Amino acid sequence: MMTQGTLVDATIIEAPSSTKNKEQQRDPEMHQTKKGNQWHFGMKAHIGVDAKSGLTHSLVTTAANEHDLNQLGNLLHGEEQFVSADAGYQGAPQREELAEVDVDWLIAERPAR
Template sequence: SAPPREDRPSNDPDARFTKRQGKSGSTFGYKAHVGVDEGSGLIRTVLTTPANINDTTPADDLIRGDEAAVWADAAYDTHARRARLKAEGKKPRIAFRPNRHHPELPPRLKRYNRLIARRRAQVETTFATLKRRMRLTCIRYVGLMKASGQVLLASIAFNMRQWATIAA
């Protein structure tokens, strides 16, 4: 639940706090989740959630259904998701993460994570462009609906820029 109004850094009723693993302090706001086409680099799906929502929650909504393989970082890794993707005939190219029972990944899985990192980097490049070129470093509107609109418009601008590069 949200902290009392006087303890919040903003009057946005939908924004929430999150703490990033390995980083000090917390962040207040929203998270953008994107699905990027492997070949063209175009954004196919975009979702905005309050920052406290775990990355695995909206992950299935990012999958359109016509993908041959799904590439994702370790934040989206669950056994159920891997099994479901395999059952649907898709290749789950999701980075493995250590867990409570296996705090250290075996060398085989570490090597796998390194091998798929280059393909996954395309999404990180997308976020870098959204933040630096489209100035999506902060949400300028109050409320989840308006924040989603800002992220969606930035994604449309990104795709128009990508199309210009593809068509040239």
Template sequence: MENLIPWSRLIAVIEPHYPKAGNGRRPYPLIKEGTLMDATIIEAPSSIDNKAGKRDPEMHQTKKGNQWHFGMKAHIGVDAGSGLTHSFTTTAANEHDLNQAANLLHGEEEFVFADNGYRGVEKRDELKDEPVDWHIAEGPSKVKEPRKHPQINKTLLSIEYMKASIRAKVEHPFRIIKCQFDFIKTRYRGLMKNDSKLAMLFMLANIARVDQILRA
């Protein structure tokens, strides 16, 4: 194995693109001036057919739209320029996205784009002094009426479309780990082991993204 893939050379390739597991900030060599943040739910087995006869106590259920989900949530901060994940946290599925926003900043960004689940983020005590321009999407109810008269509300809709197009990159790491790596359901009980699993998957997703950039 050492002859095929020398460990020191592999580490040299991986380390610059390795997101920090848990909740710390990590300077990132390819970071530009902005961060995109989002979260996704990862289902956990809801069966109680196990030795304890209980569902995983560290997972939780939450409602999204009209559907209930049981599992965990992965929160990520992504470089707006390259689309690489620079930080992430893991929580139970019922954790509000706003609670993890401060852990998804690397501290040097000038702007942040996020969906409407992060509305009010700039007023939170841990973030109100951050020198960051927040660009948060309006909720569906705020753009429902303007969409009926697009010519009259052209400016508002253009701004929202611009926000959505920039935020789109934050979905790519989720697509890679769920669709390409098939991590749509937790493999272990408890958050810690799944956190470590996700750290590896986001690191590999970064390498896949860098490969795409280099090929382009």
């Protein structure tokens, strides 16, 4: 049973930027995004994993330019006691759509520059 905690993250699924359909248009669900100093074209997979078992319980795909925080609510099953995430999820507890989520937020801090 998945109740203890959820680990969340997102990863870019790259596609060739020249990929076009039979109408010679790019897939409207794919976009470009910048990660670090590099540009990527494709989609993003947002994943929720049970902290104890390591089993994936949630998967949402979006365009690559979708911010990780926008899909966080869709990655939670509602029974978790904590949510663990990287620094890309900072600000999650303050988001209006997550205000009712009663969990311990374990979110990494951004590195000092």
